[in-house]
Amino acid sequence: MGDRRIVCFCLDVTVEDLAEAVREGFDHPELLKRFTAVLMGPCQGKLCAPNVLRILAELTGQPEEALDVPTLRPPVRPIPIGLLAAGGEP
């Protein structure tokens, strides 16, 4: 099972999961995010993004600064959908 240290608390993604994803070719941050679902849970990367980028940099042999940060979209934190509905044009 390899390195079972948890990187993403929201979705139980381990270091081994990230390594396996990179081995399969999902080595760009946007691809890695979509394949493993890191950065997509309730925390939206607040806990895991720094560690995911650092580990990805190590796995691909690049400096961390060279990695594109995956696109961040609103809402910053989960909000009830009814609130967004109220915000729509009347």
Added chain:
Amino acid sequence: MTAPTDARRRGVRLDLPDSRRVSIRYDGRHLPAFEGEPLAAALYAAGVRIFNRSLKYHRPRGLFCNAGYCPNCLVRVDGTPHVRACTEPVRDRMEVESESGWPSARFDLLAVLDQLGFLFPTGFQYRYFTRPRWLYHRWEWLLRRLAGHGRLGVDPPSPAQRSSLTADVAVVGGGPAGMAAALAAARAGACVLLFEAESALGGGLRTEPRPVRAPALYDGLPGVELVARLATEIERHPAISCHRRALAFGYYADGRLGVAGPGTFLSVHAERIIVATGSYERPMVFDGCDRPGVFLASGVRRMLHLWRIRPGAAAVVVTTSDYGLAVALDLLNAGVTVRAVADTRDWTSREPDEARRLRQSGVTVLPGHAVLSVAGRRSIRAAILALTGPADRATAWKVPCDHLVVSGEFWPANELVFHAAYRGSHVLRAEAHPMRPQIEREGLRAVGPVHIAGNAAGVGDLVKALLEGTIAGLSAGIALRGATPGAAWELEDAVRALAAIHEASHGR
């Protein structure tokens, strides 16, 4: 196996809140609580340690960040799913249930999934049973039952209100940078909106017991008192409209800020936005880093200073900076036995003041050490420390403790700045991204009309945050309302003060 709840309850509260005693129900048990305190505080004081089960492996999870950004404390409150217990205030007769685990988060039969990880490699959900399609739908149904968190309430929620607000300057975040920015912009003649996601202003200052060397009038006050002074000024100021429990969740292409108030959608239009949203603390990755009993250092500070609750009886602290050392001192002052403090830095030449004070109080301080793993599954029993560098198990030292405090780096909470920076391009190239925004002038960073100040800009210092906030607020006010002599002079002063601090820290 589990210690009696009496032992846990004894000595957890440092002092009792001022509000009235109420009763809440958690997973069917009646628990005492105090009105208005964070739900997580009440549950923790009543002995709850496992708040949740993780999505895939059903691993037990306990409190961690205590600030509303990790997924560990999500519970169901009065029928509403996915409520963060660490920021939700207690109400009398609240009905709280754990959302994950079967039959409950505390005792989960599905925890066996943690041993079956080999059956679920990465991407398994895209590969197993994909053909024939009918089998995939059955499989998906089972997966949702095993992994889903929360159920929707039965009653429809009450409809939300909508409201529009306009101002010269919108400040997002009521911490040191935000409060300074709001007051400075108002002094420069601007009309200001201030949004704070929590129920009280102050941000990082609320958990800082040491005196803050703040410029101008309020020098040398402990963080908490400084907050009180600044908050009073803000409340009284006619040009500042302060909204608490208001979360700015998005900056949109038409220059609008979307803000979620309690039950209200606020559509905000401001000429300048100052993002002073602070930072998140980065967890450390090690074996068992997600076990109940492992806390972020900033989370422990909130427990001690805001909730007035001790995390436990015996702590081990692992840190990468002076922040963790300060938190270790806070724990000592709260009567917690600090068994060891491991600092990953190897400061042979210059011992930090806090480390010296810890040693003088009898605490074992280990420079050049890191945490390798923790022992314990439902809660931690010990931390295993070792020299940094290639893991050398021969030098590993097992330290018994009931909580481990980890202090990694702080990561700027600058999502709103990213929203402003995209400008139609979906992937932000590394060279242009807001980790290194355009620096117009020392201390003033901006992406279009969105300024960043304080920890949201990567600054790790309360005094710098106050100065950056002042500079951002004055600059915004001057740009919109013209430069009065007083404002221009104050801006120069603040820029000089910030430059002096930069020189002092680089010259060391």
